[in-house]
Amino acid sequence: MQGMNGKTMIVLLSGGLDSMVCAGLAREAGAHIVALTVDYNQRHRVELQSAARIAEAVGAVEHIVLPLDLTRFGGSALTADIDVPKDGLADKVPITYVPARNLIFLSLTLGLAEARQAQDIVIGVNALDYSGYPDCRPDFIAGFEALARLATRDGDKGVEFSIHAPLQYMTKADIAAEAARLGMDAAMSWSCYDPTPDGQHCGLCDSCRLRRKGFADAGIADPTRYAVGA
Amino acid sequence: MQGMNGKTMIVLLSGGLDSMVCAGLAREAGAHIVALTVDYNQRHRVELQSAARIAEAVGAVEHIVLPLDLTRFGGSALTADIDVPKDGLADKVPITYVPARNLIFLSLTLGLAEARQAQDIVIGVNALDYSGYPDCRPDFIAGFEALARLATRDGDKGVEFSIHAPLQYMTKADIAAEAARLGMDAAMSWSCYDPTPDGQHCGLCDSCRLRRKGFADAGIADPTRYAVGA
Numbered sequence: 001m002q003g004m005n006g007k008t009m010i011v012l013l014s015g016g017l018d019s020m021v022c023a024g025l026a027r028e029a030g031a032h033i034v035a036l037t038v039d040y041n042q043r044h045r046v047e048l049q050s051a052a053r054i055a056e057a058v059g060a061v062e063h064i065v066l067p068l069d070l071t072r073f074g075g076s077a078l079t080a081d082i083d084v085p086k087d088g089l090a091d092k093v094p095i096t097y098v099p100a101r102n103l104i105f106l107s108l109t110l111g112l113a114e115a116r117q118a119q120d121i122v123i124g125v126n127a128l129d130y131s132g133y134p135d136c137r138p139d140f141i142a143g144f145e146a147l148a149r150l151a152t153r154d155g156d157k158g159v160e161f162s163i164h165a166p167l168q169y170m171t172k173a174d175i176a177a178e179a180a181r182l183g184m185d186a187a188m189s190w191s192c193y194d195p196t197p198d199g200q201h202c203g204l205c206d207s208c209r210l211r212r213k214g215f216a217d218a219g220i221a222d223p224t225r226y227a228v229g230a
Numbered sequence: 231m232q233g234m235n236g237k238t239m240i241v242l243l244s245g246g247l248d249s250m251v252c253a254g255l256a257r258e259a260g261a262h263i264v265a266l267t268v269d270y271n272q273r274h275r276v277e278l279q280s281a282a283r284i285a286e287a288v289g290a291v292e293h294i295v296l297p298l299d300l301t302r303f304g305g306s307a308l309t310a311d312i313d314v315p316k317d318g319l320a321d322k323v324p325i326t327y328v329p330a331r332n333l334i335f336l337s338l339t340l341g342l343a344e345a346r347q348a349q350d351i352v353i354g355v356n357a358l359d360y361s362g363y364p365d366c367r368p369d370f371i372a373g374f375e376a377l378a379r380l381a382t383r384d385g386d387k388g389v390e391f392s393i394h395a396p397l398q399y400m401t402k403a404d405i406a407a408e409a410a411r412l413g414m415d416a417a418m419s420w421s422c423y424d425p426t427p428d429g430q431h432c433g434l435c436d437s438c439r440l441r442r443k444g445f446a447d448a449g450i451a452d453p454t455r456y457a458v459g460a
Contacts, residue, residue: 064302064303066298066299066302067297067298067299068296068297068298069296069297070341072294072296073294073341073342073345073346074345075341075344075345075346076345093383093386097383098341099340099341099342099343099344099345099382099383100337100338100340100341100344100381100382101341102381103337103340103341103377103381103382104334104337104338104341107330107333107334107337108330108334110329110330110333111300111303111305111328111329111330111331111333111334112303112329113329114305114329114330115303115304115305115306115329116303116305133383134380134381134382134383134385134386135380135381135382137380139380140377140380140381143376143377143380143381144377144381146373147333147370147373147374147377150364150365150367150369150370150373151330151332151333151364151365151370151373151374152329152330152333152364152365153323153327153329153363153364155364156323156364
């Protein structure tokens with residue numbers, strides 16, 4: 001990302017490795033960072049602590065942690081009493097998919113962007129090393145960007161909103177390397193869907209597997225403590 | 231709306247006259263109604279009581295009142311400490327516009343639809359007697375419907391989501407008449423953006439003006455108590 005000097009960017013900050021790198025890229029680009037974290041009562045709410053650490057580390061001018069209790073809807077292992085799969089990545093969309101989550105979250109960032117008179121939004125979606133969630137794919141992001149114009153007063157006035165997805169075509173190894181290049185401590189971030197009672201990454205969920213493989217493939221030391229070894 | 235017999239419909243239920251009529255049309259069509267009301271900490275939170283009354287009146291199988299504090303974003307007279315205009319409808323989008331609200335709310339209904347295995351969503355947007363909000367227009371609704379396929383697992387599997395907007399081309403008088411035809415008591419509903427301390431409609435905000443004119447044009451007795459007369 002370039003040319004953001006002094007411009008306000010809304011960073012969708014879950015607290016995971018991907019959103020951490022997005023926040024770092026926004027800082028590198030010179031943006032004024034307004035970070036939005038949604039507390040959707042997710043199973044791994046511990047990631048909210050990571051989001052707070054990252055927002056502080058990148059010097060966010062504002063960090064909104066917005067409660068939105070998606071357990072009222074359910075339908076996902078992250079928002080209902082359903083076990084998180086531990087036996088490796090599958091071909092189909094896994095039960096950790098949260099219905100329409102990225103659409104809901106991007107819509108919130110768009111409302112926040114309009115309220116802050118910002119035109120730029122950053123989201124850490126990735127279409128390579130991911131779980132096959134439909135709302136991480138490039139055509140969804142492009143479709144949302146097009147709809148943003150119709151959905152807003154500012155778009156109606158000709159303001160173009162840009163949805164930046166700088167990790168879209170990166171592997172998890174690329175992302176781990178990018179974190180290192182940016183001088184960010186990956187230990188600030190949280191990936192695990194199903195933390196152990198004593199606050200470790202489980203090591204077996206899709207998100208842990210992708211994270212671990214990313215560091216290994218990049219040849220970078222993984223600062224994460226996993227409850228179960230590789 | 232027709233052919234909904236026994237199908238689940240998600241009704242976006244603010245508690246206003248328009249959403250009341252949508253709920254009545256869903257009931258008339260034979261749908262199983264799952265109502266979603268967003269408590270966005272709006273100035274006129276009293277409308278939540280109306281939503282509860284309406285949900286009960288139409289026999290909703292489920293009514294979710296979801297807190298989502300949009301005052302954290304601000305940027306609107308409904309979600310920030312900004313006066314509600316009282317001097318009549320203007321040509322431009324008024325300050326009561328809430329940034330990206332309908333996109334945020336429709337995204338939530340889509341997540342709920344997917345979690346409940348429903349394909350039909352009803353929203354009471356209107357493009358005739360309205361305040362000029364961009365996210366009430368037909369091209370926005372059509373754009374959202376198209377994006378719903380890309381945004382969801384079910385859409386990815388070929389499930390088509392339908393966004394029903396049965397009031398789209400009705401005047402407010404048509405809507406008042408429709409409420410009467412459905413045998414619904416309009417006094418259940420709430421329209422005013424800026425309720426008086428003793429809980430009356432102010433009579434002067436855009437929403438009150440549209441409501442009052444609708445009943446007058448339809449030649450139907452208006453059950454609403456307005457603080458300021460016509």
